[in-house]
Amino acid sequence: MNLANSFLTTPQADMQTIQDLLSEQVRAAFAAAFPGADLAGLPLAATPAGDEAFGDYQSNGAMAAAKVLRQPPRQVAEQVVRHLPTGDLLAKVEIAGPGFINMTLADDALARHVAAMQDDPHVGLPQSGAGRRLILDYSAPNVAKPMHIAHIRSTVIGDALKRIYRALGYEVLGDNHLGDWGTQFGILIMGYRHFLDKAALAASPVDELQRVYVLSHQRCEENPAWQDQARAELVKLQAGDPENRALWQTFIDLSLEEFNRIYARLGVSFELIRGESYYNDALPGVVQKLQDLGLVRESEGALVAFLDDEKLPPCIVRKSDGGYNYATTDLATVFSREQEFQPAAILYVTDERQQLHFRQFFAIARKAGVTTPLRHIWFGLMRLPEGLLSTRKGTAIKLDLLLDEAEKRALELVRQASPDMPEAQQQAVARAVGIGAVKYADLSQNPQSAVSFTWEKALAMDGNSAPYLQYAYARIASVLDKHAERFPGHDWCAAPLVLDSPHARRLALRLARYSGAVCAAAAQEKPSLLADALYDLSQAYSSFYQNVPFLKAEAGLRESRVRLCALTAKVLRHGLGLLGIETPDRI
């Protein structure tokens, strides 16, 4: 467990993951074998076995404890195993190599555990976040800039984390902290007044805003008078000039309209949309507070927080022209959120370039009395094989274009696979599959790795991809329908689960590991851990599907296997739901 995530580690009422149950037993066995020894902090817990040949779960704790106990690790393991009862939960416990404790679950215990997930509304997930609120700050596009493919990272990772934390019982407020204030608006107003093409604005508002902004920005660099005028327009805007204010509102409305269209396509939503401008009126008070606390002093005309104790560079909170910047807005935002919502933590999902900013901002916030845990969840930059995405160089690919292409390719596949499906349904399925593919391509990767964007990867629809998982789900849905049709009255809901083949057992084990994967994804802030587990599960299912007959099996066994299919479908649907990916019943 990541210690930085202390807000995630409160004791919970329902310890129901099988891994936790085993870990408890292992810890108890260590305590019984070595009473009085201080084994706190040692990694005694059960982890999924590295190789299925070694069993289902393993503990490497004996090797770790050997040093503390000054005994050979194998001997430690032997004493622990003596206190690790086989029977109810465990069928077999073995010691291997230098002191690995390998555990194999009893088939019926595994079957019982998995069966219990069927009626659990939380599909076996501990509700460790119940009664606690999180604020998740993600997406946050800039007004008057079209969303391009790099924006998908914050949006999709943030949305998945929101769903994951919710599944663990947290109340999560997603807040879209729009870039809707700042120096760019003076430039934009000048561009709008001088270069606007009304037809283009009507056809594609945000593109046109961006175009006039770029032109005006160029003019600023060439012409000081232009730059002065842009500054003057900004000052007017900030002073509340009605005309500029109206223009600014127009920019926001047009941008939000487009952003909302993309969010709708992605299935992403927010509980709060509070851009930087929302905190405008609070900025002078924030600076005053920092001054009162003696956290800032004047330097070269600006007001600066010096963070030498934290070994961080200085941070400007008020510019020499009296204007405020990002750090000030973020401080105002955190004060406001803390006071209004009393969250258990605030999480910020942004790219890696903002690490320094967040460390500075967090340091100042702490000094100013903010006690809420603040976490910066950063992700790697997205780049093209030929270099960074650049709006100016025209290498930025618009997000809409990517989604269009994904849906188009998915539609080809659906038409091929289901030629008899009604056109409207084909379209709907293609939407779910195409968007799912794009989201999964991002979510299945470690967020902190830099992403090198290729169409091939972003649109992958075989192998480790969302369509592979969706396909597995659709095959199950089809099986369930066929079963109901061909064997009316043969209810599988309460059929005993018989794990009579390696394929079935492997599948059940993957189902049992689901809750652990969700918890790990939450604790490490990495939806990719969940995606991995779901892919594992689908692979186990595909193998099961290919190798074990169910509709053709004899009655009884048939219902047992169909029930296992249904459980797999339930977990796949739930898990993909946590990634924000839909699961059509037919593909």
Add this chain to the structure above:
RNA sequence: GCGCCUGUAGCUCAGCUGGACAGAGCAUGGGAUUUCUAAUCCCAGGGUCGCAGGUUCGAGCCCUGCCAGGCGCGCCA
């Protein structure tokens, strides 16, 4: 100059915070469909984990130094 990040199969990436012979997908080669959706399954080849030291019973993971790339470092966000 300082700081953060990255370097693993031909390509794209995992690697559960130090454990068992380094794993997937794509690509390549071979096989499976009168049968529950072949977007699938089964099998094979493919690696000096950037380089060199060190710590450890054990290092892709920790420490040090190099090499290569990316990002950032007081009035942008």
